[in-house]
Amino acid sequence: MGTKNNRETGSRHESQAAVFLTERGYVILERNYRCRTGEIDLIAKDNGYLVFIEVKYRSSGYSGDPAEAVDMKKRRRIAGAARYYLLTHGYGEDIPCRFDVVAILGDEVRVVKDAFWLP
Numbered sequence: 852m853g854t855k856n857n858r859e860t861g862s863r864h865e866s867q868a869a870v871f872l873t874e875r876g877y878v879i880l881e882r883n884y885r886c887r888t889g890e891i892d893l894i895a896k897d898n899g900y901l902v903f904i905e906v907k908y909r910s911s912g913y914s915g916d917p918a919e920a921v922d923m924k925k926r927r928r929i930a931g932a933a934r935y936y937l938l939t940h941g942y943g944e945d946i947p948c949r950f951d952v953v954a955i956l957g958d959e960v961r962v963v964k965d966a967f968w969l970p
Contacts, residue, residue: 889928918954
């Protein structure tokens, strides 16, 4: 598949994730946030937390669970983009943050809250 099709597929599943999260009380602040250090699929507020969300989709379990696709390299890029977002959007160091993953496997959607931590 070409890059354009991958982007369209990703955008469709990010929209699906945004609806899923909104129905569960998240307030979506940003979609497809990009900066020089990386990108974040969704940024939201949830119960006082600023949440940086990675959306992963798999059509079947053949390639494994989509949540497992967020490897250490990807985590570091998300964390770098999150730090940049905090710095450029006026958030202090005291804002509670977390990293969630929305895993979409076929028609099943689930949220992995606090999916990873970084030192």
